Amino acid sequence: MGENYFGEEIAADYDRTLGEHSDPSWITSCVEVLEEYAGKGKALEFGIGTGRIALPLSMRGVLVEGMDLSPQMLAQLKKKPGSEEIPVREGDFSRDRMDGTYTLVYLVFNTIMNLTSQETQTECFINAARHLNRGGYFLIETMVPDLRRLPPGETVRPFGTDNQLEGFDEYDTVSQKLVSHHLEGTGENRKIHSIPFRYVWPSELDLMARIAGMSLTARWENWEKAPFTHESRSHISLWQKSFS
DSSP states (O other): EEEEEEHHHHHGGGGGOOOOGGOOOHHHHHHHHHHHHTTSSSSEEEOOTTOOOOHHHOOOOTTEEEEEEHHHHHHHHHHHHGGGGSSSSSOHHHHHHHOSSSEEEEOOTTTGGGGGGGGHHHHHHHHHHHHHHEEEEEEEEEEOOGGGGGGGGGOOEEEEEEETTTEEEEEEEEEEEEEEEESSSGGOOOOOOEEEEEOOOHHHHHHHHTTEEEEEEESSSSOOBBBTTTTOSEEEEEEEEEEO
16 A cells, blocks of 8 residues: 555645646636546546546536545545545555446546556556456546756756745656655745655656557647647646457
8 A cells, every 4th residue: 555645734725735727727628628538438536636626527427436545635525515426435546446447547637646666657557457448548647757947967846836835846867756845835834745756758658558458549738638749848648448
């Protein structure tokens, strides 16, 4: 079982700290794509968290289920209207199983990087394929590693969304690890949360998909399906499980 880095303090305030990823227009664009590939089948969200994506997807009539390692994040989900319509399991999405199969399995907002080794990331792809119907889709949204923007010899990239949230990502280019440090609040109320990740390249994800019996169907820069280019800083990738 992996380690839960999303305890009570982070879970209670999680939805507020997402910047543009909590914007209603961003969520609508995301949910429209997920609805398209879920079709008339069921969808499974790995790392369902507080339900910020699963709930609006469910409200569109898609049958959604979810899995998350953090009981605190799931507790936040269960406080929200409509959560009773979404079956969830507390578990490790790199290896634990839900009952049944799905048309779509998805992870959003860098969640694949919460698995901090190549082995567990590959196991996640294999587990996704186990949950999919033949011809079903596995979708991931994640960042493109920011290494091109690191000056020679530097290991840190700053980021921030407003005066209440800033931070920096600390890269280890040998292990493909990074630690994301989030600083919130000001003065005596200032808090820091540090969460480990493993960054992963699009081509590496494609190989993991092939190991799991899936092939790349599409890759976009964003939820509006803009073309993915060498300047893209994130991507949404879609793989399809073999029909055989």
